[in-house]
Amino acid sequence: xxxxxxxxxxxxxxxxxxxxxxxxxxxxxxxxxxxxxxxxxxxxxxxxxxxxxxxxxxxxxxxxxxxxxxxxxxxxxxxxxxxxxxxxxxxxxxxxxxxxxxxxxxxxxxxxxxxxxxxxxxxxxxxxxxxxxxxxxxxxxxxxxxxxxxxxxxxxxxxxxxxxxxxxxxxxxxxxxxxxxxxxxxx
Ligand code: GLN
Numbered sequence: 266x267x268x269x270x271x272x273x274x275x276x277x278x279x280x281x282x283x284x285x286x287x288x289x290x291x292x293x294x295x296x297x298x299x300x301x302x303x304x305x306x307x308x309x310x311x312x313x314x315x316x317x318x319x320x321x322x323x324x325x326x327x328x329x330x331x332x333x334x335x336x337x338x339x340x341x342x343x344x345x346x347x348x349x350x351x352x353x354x355x356x357x358x359x360x361x362x363x364x365x366x367x368x369x370x371x372x373x374x375x376x377x378x379x380x381x382x383x384x385x386x387x388x389x390x391x392x393x394x395x396x397x398x399x400x401x402x403x404x405x406x407x408x409x410x411x412x413x414x415x416x417x418x419x420x421x422x423x424x425x426x427x428x429x430x431x432x433x434x435x436x437x438x439x440x441x442x443x444x445x446x447x448x449x450x451x452x
Contacts, residue, residue, distance in 0.1 A: 266289060266290070266305045266306070266448070266452065267289075267290040267291060267292065267302070267303075267304060267305055268284055268289055268290070268291045268292075268304060268305065268306045268307070268308060268448075268452075269291070269292055269293075269294045269299070269300070269302065269304030269306070269307050269308070270284070270291055270292070270293055270294065270307075270308045270310065271294050271307065271308065271309045271310060271317075271326075271330075271346075272293035272294060272295050272310075273295065273317055273320040273321065273324065273326075274312045274313065274316050274317050274320055275310045275311050275312015275313065275316075275317065275345060276310040276311045276312060276343075276434065276436060276437070277293065277308075277310045279310070279434075279436040279437060280308045280310050280343075280436045280444075281293065282436075283435075283436045283441055283444050284308075284444070286441065287441060287444065287445065287448070289448065292304075294307070294326065294330075295324065296324050296325070296326065297324065297325045297326055297329055300326075300329055300330070300333065304338065305339070305452055306338070306339040306340065306341070306447070306448070306451070306452040307330070307333070307334070307338055307339070307340045307341070308340070308341045308342075308343075308346070309340060309341070309342040309343070309345075309346030309349055309350065310343055310344075310345070310346055310436070311343045311344030311345045311346060311398065311434055312344075312345045313345060314345040314348040314349055314361065314371070317345055317349060318349060318361045321349075321361070327361075327362075330362070331362050331364065334350070334362055334364045334427075334428075335362075335364055337427050338427070339427050339428070339429075339447070339451045339452040340364075340427065340428050340429070341428075341429045341430070341444075341447040341451065342365075342428070342429070342430045342431075343430070343431050343433070343434055343435065343436065344398065344400055344401065344431070344432060344433070344434060346430065347367075347369060347401055347403075347430035347431065347432060348361070348369055348371060348401050349361040349362055350362050350364050350365040350367075350428060350430060351363070351365060351367050351368060351369040352364075352365060352366050352367060352368065352407075353367075353368040353369070353405075354368070354369055354370075354371065355368060355369065355370040355371070355404055356370070356371075357371070364428065365410070365423075365425065365428045365430065366406060366407030366408075366409060366410055366425070367403050367405070367406045367407070367410055367423060367430070368403070368404045368405040368406070369401045369402065369403055369404065370401055370402055370404050371399075371401050372399050372400075372401070373400065373401055373402040373419065373432075374397060374399075374400055374402075374419075379398070379399050380396075380397060380398045380399065381396075381397050382394065382395070382396050382397070383395050383397075383416060385414055385415075385416045385421070386414060387413055387414045387422060387442070387443065387446075388411075388412075388413040388414065389413075389446070390442045390443070390446060393435070393438075393440050393442055393443065394438040394440050395414075395416065395421070395433040395435075395438075396433055396434045396437045396438060397416075397421075397432065397433050397434075398434060400421070400432040400433060401432050402419040402420060402421060402432055403419075403420035403421070403423055403430075403432070404420075406420070406423060409425045409426070410423050410424070410425050411423060411424050411425070413429075414431070419432075421433055422443075424451065427451060428451070429443075429446070429447050429451050431443060
């Protein structure tokens, strides 16, 4: 198994490091030809969704990646990665990949709570550390979506058959259970 990590902007290095820790072969995706390496799964990191969205088009990665995601490439999106996958983004005219049947709201925890750390329950895993940085929440989801975690009534993790998203950053903690969940149950 080898995992491609979208490495245009944001926290891709932390994801690569977490994969290295688990001994999972991985490579960075920076340009369209990197897709020829044939990833078995894809990680879209946190960062700034507007910047990543622009870079996806500038690099020519957007359409080939969208096709791979929509035809079943397993994908794990954290924070901005979740925003990029969503079908709808509240208060924004248009989504990015539009691949996952969730509606998300950016920067949903407000200025005061821009970044915080907590412990929350993740379905089938139990309590895990959760680090939020100007995080989105899931406001609505379609019938094929399973919600995996909520914090203070806000939905912060979800999956369907081939996609896993978290509003928080598992790669910023030493706990690798969400990544292991992705590798075992989604890829
Ligand atoms: N606020 C960022 C955005 O809207 C996401 C933050 C993150 O990925 N940590 O894209």
